[in-house]
Amino acid sequence: xITANLTSIxxxxxxxxxxxxxxxxxxxxxxxxxxxxxxxxxxxxxGAYLGWSIMSDGASLATFAAALGVAAIAGLAxxxxxxxxxxxxxxxxxxxxALLTLGLALIIAETLSITFGNDVRAVSAPAVLxxxxxxxxxxxxxxxxxxxxxxxxxxxAVYVLVERTRAGALIRATVADRxxxxxxxxxxxxxxxxxxxxxxxxxxxxxVLGAPLxxxxxxxxxxILILALVVVVIGGLGSVKGALVGALIxxxxxxxxxxxxxxxxxxxxxxxxxxxxxxxxxxxxxxxTGARV
Amino acid sequence: MSAVVTxxxxxxxxxxxxxxxxxxxxxxxxxxxLVIAFVGLPFVADPFATSTATRxxxxxxxxxxxxxxxGVTGLPSLGHAAYFGVGAYTAGWVSINVTAEAPIPLLAGxxxxxxxxxxxxxLAVRSAGIFFLMLTLAIGEVLHQVAHSWQSVTGGxxxxxxxxxxxxAGTALANPGLLYWYVLVAFGAGxxxxxxxxxxxxxxxxxxxxxxxxxxxxxxxxVFRYKLAAFVxxxxxxxxxxxxxxxxxxxxxxxxxxxxxxxxxxxxxxxxGAGTLWGACLGAxxxxxxxxxxxxxxxxxxxxxxxIVFVLVVYLMPRGIAGLRRKEPHS
Numbered sequence: 001x002i003t004a005n006l007t008s009i010x011x012x013x014x015x016x017x018x019x020x021x022x023x024x025x026x027x028x029x030x031x032x033x034x035x036x037x038x039x040x041x042x043x044x045x046x047g048a049y050l051g052w053s054i055m056s057d058g059a060s061l062a063t064f065a066a067a068l069g070v071a072a073i074a075g076l077a078x079x080x081x082x083x084x085x086x087x088x089x090x091x092x093x094x095x096x097x098a099l100l101t102l103g104l105a106l107i108i109a110e111t112l113s114i115t116f117g118n119d120v121r122a123v124s125a126p127a128v129l130x131x132x133x134x135x136x137x138x139x140x141x142x143x144x145x146x147x148x149x150x151x152x153x154x155x156x157a158v159y160v161l162v163e164r165t166r167a168g169a170l171i172r173a174t175v176a177d178r179x180x181x182x183x184x185x186x187x188x189x190x191x192x193x194x195x196x197x198x199x200x201x202x203x204x205x206x207x208v209l210g211a212p213l214x215x216x217x218x219x220x221x222x223x224i225l226i227l228a229l230v231v232v233v234i235g236g237l238g239s240v241k242g243a244l245v246g247a248l249i250x251x252x253x254x255x256x257x258x259x260x261x262x263x264x265x266x267x268x269x270x271x272x273x274x275x276x277x278x279x280x281x282x283x284x285x286x287x288x289t290g291a292r293v
Numbered sequence: 294m295s296a297v298v299t300x301x302x303x304x305x306x307x308x309x310x311x312x313x314x315x316x317x318x319x320x321x322x323x324x325x326x327l328v329i330a331f332v333g334l335p336f337v338a339d340p341f342a343t344s345t346a347t348r349x350x351x352x353x354x355x356x357x358x359x360x361x362x363x364g365v366t367g368l369p370s371l372g373h374a375a376y377f378g379v380g381a382y383t384a385g386w387v388s389i390n391v392t393a394e395a396p397i398p399l400l401a402g403x404x405x406x407x408x409x410x411x412x413x414x415x416l417a418v419r420s421a422g423i424f425f426l427m428l429t430l431a432i433g434e435v436l437h438q439v440a441h442s443w444q445s446v447t448g449g450x451x452x453x454x455x456x457x458x459x460x461x462a463g464t465a466l467a468n469p470g471l472l473y474w475y476v477l478v479a480f481g482a483g484x485x486x487x488x489x490x491x492x493x494x495x496x497x498x499x500x501x502x503x504x505x506x507x508x509x510x511x512x513x514x515x516v517f518r519y520k521l522a523a524f525v526x527x528x529x530x531x532x533x534x535x536x537x538x539x540x541x542x543x544x545x546x547x548x549x550x551x552x553x554x555x556x557x558x559x560x561x562x563x564x565x566g567a568g569t570l571w572g573a574c575l576g577a578x579x580x581x582x583x584x585x586x587x588x589x590x591x592x593x594x595x596x597x598x599x600x601i602v603f604v605l606v607v608y609l610m611p612r613g614i615a616g617l618r619r620k621e622p623h624s
Contacts, residue, residue: 106597
């Protein structure tokens with residue numbers, strides 16, 4: 001019984017950290033630029049397919065690292081392109097930018113389906129990480145523990161970057177009041193592009209990291225997008241802390257819900273979302289002012 | 294958001310001056326010609342074209358109902374296909390288990406669409422803008438999952454099949470032309486319902502909420518109740534449109550209420566020009582034509598073309614096709 005619970009909690013943690021890696025880019029891009037990137041799930045899927053095609057000959061540590069590297073570069077390039085594409089719409093209603101990313105998401109999804117077909121592609125974890133380790137009196141897949149470790153590392157890195165560096169201060173200031181940042185003469189254009197690129201880089205990387213768990217298939221992009229959006233809504237738009245807490249909560253809810261209710265797990269997810277929004281309409285850590293909608 | 298002003302509202306405010314009387318007559322002629330063209334279509338078109346036109350009508354009604362939310366009330370929903378699906382499944386279930394006698398499956402679809410919209414809308418309409426978009430996306434996905442999971446009723450991912458043909462006064466509408474007229478009549482009823490609502494004082498209040506919600510609240514309008522009412526009405530008409538889909542394809546799959554359908558119908562409204570009901574219909578026609586008519590030539594990758602069209606529309610024609618009619622910017 002204890003091991004069953006432990007397994008469930010660990011599963012939830014690994015999914016939670018994967019979701020955090022995804023959601024942090026989404027939440028910061030929205031907080032800084034009001035761009036709700038509906039192509040975020042598609043960008044994750046790009047990473048997943050990259051992981052599949054690079055690791056299909058046999059997943060070793062080297063190919064895994066190569067996949068992560070290629071995905072990171074692809075993510076940076078996509079993010080740079082996206083920030084350029086959304087820029088002309090900066091003065092339009094926020095909906096227009098969301099619609100643009102929705103159109104781009106359709107294009108990316110179809111391009112992936114033309115390139116990789118509609119089959120479900122399974123990806124195996126690199127050989128070194130594919131075993132199980134003994135925890136308490138049960139065995140647990142090592143790859144998920146690896147995912148938790150990577151997630152913790154990234155969470156700490158993002159926290160230090162955003163909360164303890166100059167660039168991070170600028171990011172937080174832009175989220176809080178971007179007009180004031182511009183008014184006191186700080187050029188925050190470059191940091192906006194950087195955050196956009198970093199966010200999409202994290203999304204493609206998450207695609208490679210998540211591939212051994214979820215594989216790569218058409219439709220996965222929307223599933224992932226919705227999970228990330230729920231995380232961001234629960235946590236509060238623009239908040240890194242919110243993204244972390246939201247992701248860990250959703251990770252547990254997803255795992256527990258699937259274990260207890262199987263087919264109706266999405267109700268549990270929606271219930272959690274509804275509860276948070278009824279009690280705190282701007283999410284757990286959403287600022288009362290700041291990110292305007 | 295406030296930039297979206299419709300040709301319809303301008304036409305209403307302009308009535309009365311002598312110059313517009315001639316325009317009104319031209320309008321009347323146009324409407325009459327359109328009605329004749331629509332009614333006469335099965336006489337000239339082949340059965341495949343007729344059934345494509347039937348699908349366009351069902352999808353156009355869905356787009357019109359979404360336009361009540363997006364264009365009129367200013368609530369951009371990405372989950373509207375969910376109520377379309379609820380209506381489609383309900384109409385299918387009623388046809389199989391109760392009766393396929395018109396218009397009972399359609400009314401059942403309408404009713405369940407309204408109930409589903411009411412049950413989920415109270416949460417969605419508390420938010421606005423991007424939050425609303427995300428919430429409706431999440432709600433739509435949950436209902437989509439239910440369609441997958443609730444196998445005993447929906448048939449799971451195989452879909453609900455074996456739905457009998459619609460009966461009108463005991464005669465089965467097996468002929469594509471007859472079915473087209475049936476769908477056309479229901480489409481007309483749904484369209485006129487939304488049009489009447491949009492032009493009523495209730496519709497004016499919804500436009501006011503779109504333009505400046507805090508002011509409407511300050512004026513004492515119960516904004517939450519108005520938005521919820523609009524949401525339920527849109528859900529009801531979407532359910533009716535779902536019933537039309539069932540009548541036409543006699544098969545309902547979870548994909549009919551999936552994310553792609555929800556995105557495509559929002560796309561149709563935006564391409565057509567949010568806020569104008571006829572624009573939404575044009576957009577829906579374009580989407581269905583690209584997806585079903587030209588899609589096979591593109592190896593089933595019609596959405597790729599639609600995505601490109603969508604991106605171009607967002608950049609070049611922010612008011613959609615309907616926006617081409619009005620040159621000067623209006624705020």
